[in-house]
Structures are given as structure tokens and as C-alpha cells.
Amino acid sequence: MEPLLVFQWFGIAAMAAVFSIVVWLVPVRLYIEALSAGVHVGFSNLIGMRLRKVIPSGVVRPLITATKAGIDLDINQLEAHYLAGGDVHRVVGALISADKASIELEFNQAAAIDLAGRDVFEAVQVSVNPKVINTPKVAAMAKDGIQLIAIARVTVRANINRLVGGAGEATILARVGEGIVSTIGSAESHKKVLENPDAISKTVLAKGLDSGTAFEILSIDIADVDVGKNIGAELQTDQAEADKRVAQARAEERRAMAVAKEQEMKALVEEMKAEVVKAEAEVPLALAEAFRAGHLGVMDYMRYKNIQADTSMRQAIAGPDDGGSSTIEGD
Numbered sequence: 001m002e003p004l005l006v007f008q009w010f011g012i013a014a015m016a017a018v019f020s021i022v023v024w025l026v027p028v029r030l031y032i033e034a035l036s037a038g039v040h041v042g043f044s045n046l047i048g049m050r051l052r053k054v055i056p057s058g059v060v061r062p063l064i065t066a067t068k069a070g071i072d073l074d075i076n077q078l079e080a081h082y083l084a085g086g087d088v089h090r091v092v093g094a095l096i097s098a099d100k101a102s103i104e105l106e107f108n109q110a111a112a113i114d115l116a117g118r119d120v121f122e123a124v125q126v127s128v129n130p131k132v133i134n135t136p137k138v139a140a141m142a143k144d145g146i147q148l149i150a151i152a153r154v155t156v157r158a159n160i161n162r163l164v165g166g167a168g169e170a171t172i173l174a175r176v177g178e179g180i181v182s183t184i185g186s187a188e189s190h191k192k193v194l195e196n197p198d199a200i201s202k203t204v205l206a207k208g209l210d211s212g213t214a215f216e217i218l219s220i221d222i223a224d225v226d227v228g229k230n231i232g233a234e235l236q237t238d239q240a241e242a243d244k245r246v247a248q249a250r251a252e253e254r255r256a257m258a259v260a261k262e263q264e265m266k267a268l269v270e271e272m273k274a275e276v277v278k279a280e281a282e283v284p285l286a287l288a289e290a291f292r293a294g295h296l297g298v299m300d301y302m303r304y305k306n307i308q309a310d311t312s313m314r315q316a317i318a319g320p321d322d323g324g325s326s327t328i329e330g331d
Helices: 002-025 028-036 043-051 057-068 075-083 088-100 107-115 120-128 169-185 190-195 198-205 231-293 298-318
Strands: 131-134 138-141 146-158 215-230
Touching: 028 043, 028 057, 057 075, 057 088, 075 088, 075 107, 088 107, 088 120, 107 120, 120 146, 131 169, 138 169, 146 169, 146 190, 146 198, 146 231, 169 190, 169 198, 169 215, 190 198, 190 215, 198 215, 215 231
Parallel strands: none
Antiparallel strands: 131 146, 138 146, 146 215
């Protein structure tokens, strides 16, 4: 009896293990839920999801939602999108919203948008209900030198067909800002811009700024325009200050050259004075040599002294002369 009892207990444990595995592989509650909603999901599909590490509820429940909304989807498509890392619930929600809004959106297109990293459900919402984007403050200068600071509100609608590969909001804001700067910069006076700010929005809107983006620009409205600095006057002031510094530098250069030239001339005069003193020092020696050689007589010497005295008298009458030659005394 004891071996038979062990065998029976072993059989019961084996059956319990098999039952547990079957219950884990086949989510019976989810199967009944799908069956009651009119969605046929085979046991092989549920078991295959478990083996492929797919959470069955993450695929079956979106399928039930889509079926109830009147959208025919294949469970294999949803599972493939799940395995690719997509958000099945978001894709199904986007498909239902697009269908109710009469927007053409296929599953493959929605799945591609979702896998591209964009929120496809939000894109459908923005396509139905346009979105308003506020630009940061854009500063630009008119031709008269006055700075204007503008803020614009851009109303956009998502373009489903360009969501994959299309540029985002940052590109829209950059292009609108560039258009505002270009329009204000081409204005002859800032007063014309202040008088007619809608000219900015009309000019910018006509440039086709939504080209290559995931949005369609519906309108561009200038919310506020403020007068900023007088950039032209500041630039002229800075230029005048720069010209002044350049002129001062050139004047200082000329003054330095003049001082250097003056110092050079003084050095030359001092050198000439030294030569004169040296030459005057040799005069007595030359007179003495002329006396010894008989080339100069006493009367000649006296006439020389008279001429020298007369020259000194003339210089004294004319005025002080610091640079006059020294008087030569006789031996």
C-alpha cells in the first residue's frame, strides 16, 4: 500500500505542476475577457506570447479596445509592434482618435511614427485641435537704428504625413524668429512697424516656414512689440569713441616723434658746440705757431684783437647770446 500511495501523491503533484504551467501559459481570465468582447484569440497565440516574453494583456486589451471602436486590427501586428519596443496602447488610441476625427491614419504609419520617438496620440490631437506656440522675445533693429523686441504666437497643426523625418517645434520657432528679424530689419523706420505690426506676420507667413517640418503653420500673430535701445546711436557713439582713441594715439605718436627729433637736434647742437670749443681751444696754439714761424706779426695780432672786441660789443648790443664764442685772451 505504501508504494501505491507514494505513486498517487507523485501523480497528484505532477498534475498540479502541469496545471500551474498551463494556467501560467494560458491566461484564462484574459481569454474569457477577449471572448466576451467578440475578439477571438487562440490559445496558441497566448502561449506563443508567453514564450516570446510578451505580456499578453499589453496586446490583447488594446486589440479589444480597437475592435470595440470598430477598427479591424490583427493581433500579430500588435505583437510585432510590442516586440519592436513600441507603445501598443498609444498607437491604438491614436488610431481610434484619427478614425473619429475622419483623419486617414494606417496602423503601419502610426507604428512608424511611434517607433520614431514621436507621440503619435498627441500628434493626432494636435492635428484635430491646433496648438499655439509662443516664441521667445525676438530683438531686431530697423534701418533707423531703433531696436524692437517682438513676441509672436504661432498656431500650428500636426501634419501626420510628415511626422516621420519632419522637423519639430524648435525649427518652427527658429524660422519664425529669423523671419521677424528679417522683416523688422528691412523696415525703413521702427514707427512703421509699430503702426502696422500685422505686416510682420503676413510677411513671415508668406515665406513658407513650415516646409520640411512636422507641422502646418495656420497663423502667426504678433502678441507684443516693445521699443528697445537706440542701437544706431550707440554704434555711432562707439565709433566716435574709437575714432577719438585712434586720433589720440596718432597724436601721441607724432608728439613722441617730435620729442625724439628735438632730443636728436639738441644732441647735434651739443656735438657742434663741443666741436666749436675744441676748435677755439686750438686757436691760441695756431697763433703761437704763426708767431714762431713768422707768418703773423704784432700788428696783425692787434687787428685780430680789435675785430674780436668789436664782435663782442656788437653781440652785447644785440642781446644775450648763450651760444656765443668765447673771447680769446692774449698770452
